[in-house]
Amino acid sequence: MMAGRGTSRTRLSRNAVLGAAVALADEQGVGGLSMRTLAEDLGVVPMALYKHVSSKEDLLDGMVDMIVAEIDPPLEGQAWKTTVRSRILSARTVLQRHRWARQVLETRTTRTPAVLAYTDSFIGMFLDRGFSVDLTHHVMHALGSRMWGFTQELFDAPGPAAGPSVAEDARVDTASGSAQPDAAQLAELARRFPNVLRIAMASAHDDGVVGRGCDDQYEFEFALDLLLDGIEGLHARGWTSART
Amino acid sequence: MMAGRGTSRTRLSRNAVLGAAVALADEQGVGGLSMRTLAEDLGVVPMALYKHVSSKEDLLDGMVDMIVAEIDPPLEGQAWKTTVRSRILSARTVLQRHRWARQVLETRTTRTPAVLAYTDSFIGMFLDRGFSVDLTHHVMHALGSRMWGFTQELFDAPGPAAGPSVAEDARVDTASGSAQPDAAQLAELARRFPNVLRIAMASAHDDGVVGRGCDDQYEFEFALDLLLDGIEGLHARGWTSART
DNA sequence: TTGACGGGTGTACAACGTACACCTAGGGTG
């Protein structure tokens, strides 16, 4: 008796759990997503989830991975501007579809492989079209808040994510300091995320291609001035959005 | 016995509570801020806080108000660009000083009077320098993510915040729909936040000064294209940040 | 047949936000 509940007792899986979590967050918001509500949603006891997800943090990381996968791949054979533009707009529609995502992303500290892969591909759209590493670096910072809020902490401590699934016990942990990634990890990193590495290397030593290393303040002002200069131009020529 | 704890038992106040909360969040992060830890910090029992703060939500709103007050007022008698630029940079240093703020702002739904006042003054920097309502509208959207993340939900449902202190039971509440602000509230609103109102009115009926009403998608693309055009220019002329 | 093991269960605990009843010090009024 009490065998299942209507539907046949199909086994759970990490994907099933993540999928249900995303669906639940979509309709209830992130506030309505607890291990208990999610478990009930799956017709299972709360602790069952921990066989597929190591913690709620891990669950949220997995959910982010899922929606990152929804972002369209970059267009092929188009001008950089077209490609970047459509990619960003695709990311935006994904974030619109999952309105909890912005809030969740804001709290995430671990970069999972899926997120790194997206970032890497994103950087590639510039580098592959002949952008300099220097300019690409600044452009990524400028676009960050549009892509979504990954800002300064992108390039320091790239260690955490190397495994084929989710990093095991990886956590960035305030002031650990001793987490030096070993050579094997670095090599794996270089193979899978070459563009990230190029950018990271360039900003590591300030004698490199990038003028003054990675200065948050500078990055911020770079993006800001870009906006302001554009605005100034519109204002000067009496721009208006109306067809008039 | 147990009268106070070293220091004389000074009475609490809303400001004292908020100040302690900000200080605690500054050093512990928002995760380390609970009603219990905050109470202990103040040498008081948790429930005592509720005499000065109606809920934790209210506490967070108050904390936001506190740091908004730290942002410098706009410069007088300067070009709009100088004024806006320095104001945004001031806001940025405040957010750097209180690193929990970004995360908290992302979850806030109620706009308190202090926040509205800041926004209003911000809009004024453009309007007072001769910017059109139309352009100012779009510019505010474009700068939003830089100022901080108030985005589309700025202009719909302006009701909540009218009282001299914090709005009493105001909450935006999903799909309430029946919360029509009465005339008195509107008048008060118009008196204290005239610029907000002008922008809001303009986007309310699409025959107004703003071309197509307030279309989120359009706003997003507006800001995006501003950035992209600027980037394109830099790329074309081989821009680099190095002194070389 | 057996034994290991992947995966669902049950109980339990600490920490959270906060409702509710209570007590108490201090000050305005008779």
Add this chain to the structure above:
DNA sequence: CACCCTAGGTGTACGTTGTACACCCGTCAA
């Protein structure tokens, strides 16, 4: 002076959260 009213701090208690730990069962390899 006696009064009591009230602003503000206290104590207890409840429901909800994440999750540790022990358990148990169904499936498959040997």
